[in-house]
Amino acid sequence: MLDHVSVTVSDPARSLPFWDAIMAALGVPCVRRAEDNAGYGVRNRPGDDGHSYLSVRTSTGTVVPDNRHWCFRAPDRAAVHAFHAAALAHGGRCDGPPGPRPHYHASYYAAFVLDPDGNRLEAVCHDDAL
Numbered sequence: 819m820l821d822h823v824s825v826t827v828s829d830p831a832r833s834l835p836f837w838d839a840i841m842a843a844l845g846v847p848c849v850r851r852a853e854d855n856a857g858y859g860v861r862n863r864p865g866d867d868g869h870s871y872l873s874v875r876t877s878t879g880t881v882v883p884d885n886r887h888w889c890f891r892a893p894d895r896a897a898v899h900a901f902h903a904a905a906l907a908h909g910g911r912c913d914g915p916p917g918p919r920p921h922y923h924a925s926y927y928a929a930f931v932l933d934p935d936g937n938r939l940e941a942v943c944h945d946d947a948l
Contacts, residue, residue, distance in 0.1 A: 820870055821862055825888065825937060826877035830854045833934050836908040837874045840931075843900035844890055844941060846872075883936030892941040895927050901941035902929035909934045 827833035834856050838848055841858045850857030854876040860869035892898045899916045906912060914930030922928075928942040 821867075822871040822873065823888065824873040824875055825933075826875055826881055827933070827935050828877055828881045829934070830874075830876050832909060834874065836905065836910055836934055839904035839908040840890075840901050840910070840939070840941075841872070843904040844892055844897055846890075881935040881937075883932070883938065885938075887938045887940065889928075889940040889942055892943045894945065895943050898927055898929050898941045898943050902931060905931035905933070905939070910939075913938060914940075 825837075827837075830853065837856060837858070841848065846858045848856055848858055849860070850873075856874050857871060858874070859871040861871045862869050890901070892901060895916070902912070902916050910931040910933055912930075913932050914928070916929040917927065919926040919928050923944075925944050925946045926942060927944075928940050930938065930940050932938055
């Protein structure tokens with residue numbers, strides 16, 4: 819559904835290590851780096867448009883976490899745990915530990931965190947396998 823998305827942060831020196839850690843936990847490479855922004859994933863191009871790209875950029879104003887929510891695919895449940903642990907180790911806060919969320923569906927396994935600016939992030943695996 820999404821081709822690309824941009825997330826804003828107030829302090830890139832604080833936030834980019836957080837984003838590096840959680841994206842690495844999900845197996846998503848950092849493919850672009852500058853002092854005030856980073857890019858993760860693969861950009862689409864003609865004939866190859868099945869990818870997603872995330873840009874993390876410095877905000878030009880105040881970052882307000884107003885019910886924004888980003889959910890990232892995790893390749894397995896171990897990656898959900900790695901995402902959560904990486905977030906907490908790099909300045910994030912727990913907003914729901916790794917575990918099943920059967921109210922979404924029987925195989926929904928996710929973790930929720932808040933980034934250093936309060937943006938709500940989720941990693942989800944839809945596979946029953948551990």
